Structure formats: structure tokens, C-alpha cells
Amino acid sequence: MKKNYSNKKRRYQRYFLFAAALISLVILINIGLIYAQETGGSSKIKKGDLLVKIARGTGDLNVSAPSAFAVDSAENILICDSGAQKVLRINASDKSISKCFSFGKTAIGANYVSDMAVSNSGFIYLADAEKNLIYKFAGDGKLMGALGLKGEKKLIKKIKYIFTDRSSNLVAIDALDHKISIFGEDMKLTEEIRIPLSKMIFSYVCGSDDSNCVYISSLKDNTFSVMNANNTEKPVFSQKCSPEHKDAIIADCHIIGFDKKNNAYVKAYLVDKNGKEVAHYLVKFDNEKYNYTKIPIASGKDKHDIKILKPFVVLSENIVLSYESDENGFKLITYKF
Numbered sequence: 001m002k003k004n005y006s007n008k009k010r011r012y013q014r015y016f017l018f019a020a021a022l023i024s025l026v027i028l029i030n031i032g033l034i035y036a037q038e039t040g041g042s043s044k045i046k047k048g049d050l051l052v053k054i055a056r057g058t059g060d061l062n063v064s065a066p067s068a069f070a071v072d073s074a075e076n077i078l079i080c081d082s083g084a085q086k087v088l089r090i091n092a093s094d095k096s097i098s099k100c101f102s103f104g105k106t107a108i109g110a111n112y113v114s115d116m117a118v119s120n121s122g123f124i125y126l127a128d129a130e131k132n133l134i135y136k137f138a139g140d141g142k143l144m145g146a147l148g149l150k151g152e153k154k155l156i157k158k159i160k161y162i163f164t165d166r167s168s169n170l171v172a173i174d175a176l177d178h179k180i181s182i183f184g185e186d187m188k189l190t191e192e193i194r195i196p197l198s199k200m201i202f203s204y205v206c207g208s209d210d211s212n213c214v215y216i217s218s219l220k221d222n223t224f225s226v227m228n229a230n231n232t233e234k235p236v237f238s239q240k241c242s243p244e245h246k247d248a249i250i251a252d253c254h255i256i257g258f259d260k261k262n263n264a265y266v267k268a269y270l271v272d273k274n275g276k277e278v279a280h281y282l283v284k285f286d287n288e289k290y291n292y293t294k295i296p297i298a299s300g301k302d303k304h305d306i307k308i309l310k311p312f313v314v315l316s317e318n319i320v321l322s323y324e325s326d327e328n329g330f331k332l333i334t335y336k337f
Helices: 002-034
Strands: 049-055 066-071 077-081 086-090 097-102 113-118 124-128 133-137 143-147 159-164 170-174 179-183 189-194 201-208 214-220 223-228 237-239 249-258 264-271 277-285 291-296 313-316 319-325 329-336
Touching: 049 086, 066 113, 066 313, 066 319, 077 113, 113 159, 124 159, 133 170, 179 214, 214 249, 223 249, 223 264, 249 313
Parallel strands: none
Antiparallel strands: 049 329, 066 077, 077 086, 086 097, 113 124, 124 133, 133 143, 159 170, 170 179, 179 189, 201 214, 214 223, 223 237, 249 264, 264 277, 277 291, 313 319, 319 329
16 A cells, blocks of 8 residues: 555656646746847848739739739638739749639629638638628639628628648637637638637737637737737737837837747837837748847838738748739749848
8 A cells, every 4th residue: 555655656756747847848938939049030121022924904914903922831821902803823933923713703702802811721711791601712713601600690891811720720810809710621620719809909810820829919009929819918929129129119010920830020110209100021930049130121001002001020040031012013022042
């Protein structure tokens, strides 16, 4: 009896030591994130490198009024042209352009598509801004159905952004109802995460790492924080302005997304006390080294006549995709860290 008790005691001690080690590891990881240090970077403003230019027009390989773009698992770029009701695909390697499908004769019709997402399983999702529904398409353009309805009841009041996680779930941000809705590949609602109303200014641009946690960002007391949407009280990362901008105000800061190594990419916009622009940055937070690198970019004012809801998307590790446009063409540009 005494021997059994001793064995059980030693076993519990081993469990306790393992749990303590695990907790310590989690604490160290969080401390490393919260106190990440700046490394590298440049003070010279980067203009971005031209990847491809698509001519304006009504032809199959032209664009009329692009409204959203996204990147698939093979790092192809997809563009939704709301003006011509079609989706184009650009191969980032050889820069070839092809037409995926037209959606003008589907339930979307001529409605404005405010955002798009592509799952790892190859499905393309288009957010109908007028109906507040999300339509799921196969890669060949076959309409699979609509997300956001339960019977006659709409589940989303106002679609702000959509994206997919690593398990190909569709995540939608509801700007009016302050919630995140998650749909499985069967298009059924699986989870809702409520975002608490508070003095924080939440950025509803979200990202998901390979743990499928949904992260959001916020601004409070001139501090940018990233947190798990299920636990907004405990940021996993917080950052104030760099020393060279100690008197600046963070006017806008949000997560762009994650690469395949779970490095996070962020856009930051700083102003002075009079509201004049001080700096505009893209920032990469390294998941392994617990440091960050930032590159200054132009503000983007007057660089294009088309306004896209998500002007930056992670293309691959160390590369962020954006765009410029004028009356002659639509340019995809890249920023490299």
C-alpha cells in the first residue's frame, strides 16, 4: 500500500513538473512576443515592385472595376472584377493572366463584391455587399451555395471582411453586430465569437495562424495590440511607437495576415498631433526570433482611382502584395522584406 502511494506520488510530481515546464514555455513565448525588438529595416521609402499590369477594358483578360483580390495556397493571385462580374487568376511566377469564371448570371448578378477569400481546398468565396451573403464557388465557377442564411434569417448584418483559416473554414467579420462568424466547408455556421464593446478601437481586419485561432488587433492609449478574439483581455503582442516617432500618434494599425511560417504582417500609419502624416509602415513580426522588421512605404494617396477594402495581402514569406491603378491599367505591386 505504501509502495503504491509512493509510486502515485512520484507520478503526480512528474505531471506537476511537466505542467510547470509547459506553463513556463507559454509565458516565455508571450513575453518574447510582447517585448519584440526591432531589427533591420530601412528609412528609405519603398515604392514597391511591379509584378504585373492588367489593362482596363471589357475583354476577358482586362479589368473594368476590380474590387477585391486574394492569394490561393499555390500563391496564385485572384482578382474579383465587380464591373465585369468575373474572377481572374494571375500566376505570380510567370505573370500569366487567365479567366477563372464569370458570376454575372449567378445570384450575385451585378451586385458589388466587397471582399473575397480562397480556401486551401480551392474554393473561392465572394462577399455580396448588398445582400450581406457570401457565395461559394468551385474553381471552375460552379456555384456551391450561399453562406449567411438560416432559413429566411440572415446571420450577418454587415459583412466587413472575409478570409479562410488553415482548415478551409470561412471566417466573416460582422461590422454591425460586432461578431466573428465561422462557417465550415459544408457552409453551416459552426461558431460565433462576440467582440466586446469597449473603449478600444478594434481593427476588424483579422488573420488566422495554423492553430486556427482568430486574431484581431486594437488601438488603445496609442498602443497597438494583437489578441486572440476569444480572449481580448490578454494581448499576445503589444507595441508603442518606435523611439524615432515617440511623439507620434498611431492613427491606423491592423493585421494584414500570416505567412506559412506563422510570421505576422501589419500595416501601421502614424500622424502628429495635428493629424499630418508622419510615417506609413509595413511590419513583419518574426514568429521564431521574436523581433520585427519594418519598411516605410508611401501613403498611397492619389496613387489609384479604385479603392479596395483590403489593399494589402500576404503573398508569401517576406512578400506583401498591394496595388496601384489609373485610367489605363490595374497594377499589382509587391513589397519585399
